[in-house]
C-alpha cells in the first residue's frame with residue numbers, strides 16, 4: 033500500500049515508519065512525506081532516506097483551511113496514496129479532508145485515549161497521577177483524537193518522572209506502535225472498527 037506521512041516538525045514517528053517500510057516483508061511503502069511547515073526538521077531526514085517530500089505551507093492559504101486541504105488532497109491523489117499517516121501533523125482537519133480519507137487516515141496520539149486528548153498530554157498525565165500512560169493509533173474522524181482505536185501501547189509512570197522523562201518513554205513506544213498499527217491496517221487486519229471498539233491492545 034502506498035502511504036503518505038504528514039508531518040509538521042521533528043518527524044521521529046515518520047522516521048520509524050520509513051525504517052519499518054524499508055523491510056522487504058512490510059505491507060506498506062512510504063511514497064511521500066508532506067509537511068505544512070517549510071523547513072520542518074523531518075523533511076531533511078526523509079530526503080536523506082530517498083523519500084520524495086513536499087511542503088504545502090498552510091500560511092500560503094491564509095484562513096482558508098479547506099483550500100489548503102484541497103491542495104494536500106490533490107498531492108496525495110497525484111502520488112497514488114492509499115493510506116495517510118498523520119505523525120505530528122499539527123493542523124486541525126476540516127470535514128473535507130477527513131471525509132475524503134475516511135477509513136484511510138491514521139493518527140498517533142501520545143496518550144491512552146480517551147484519556148488526555150489534545151496537547152500537553154504528559155504534563156496532564158503526571159498531574160492526574162495515573163500509573164499507566166502510553167500512546168494510541170486511531171482512525172481520524174471529525175472530532176479531534178476521537179476516531180476508532182487501532183492499537184495502543186502502555187508504559188508505566190515511574191516515581192520521579194518528569195514531563196521529559198515520561199515523554200521519552202512514550203515516544204519510544206510510539207516508534208514501535210505506529211509501524212505495527214500501520215502494518216495491521218495495510219494488511220486489512222484492523223478493518224475500521226465501530227466507534228468505541230478496540231481491535232487490539234499492545235500488538236508488540
Ligand code: GRF
Nearest residue numbers: 042043044045120140141142
Ligand atoms: C508525537 O508525540 C505524536 O504522538 C504527536 O506529536 C509528536 C510528534 O513527534 N502527535 P514526531 O514529529 O513524530 O517526532
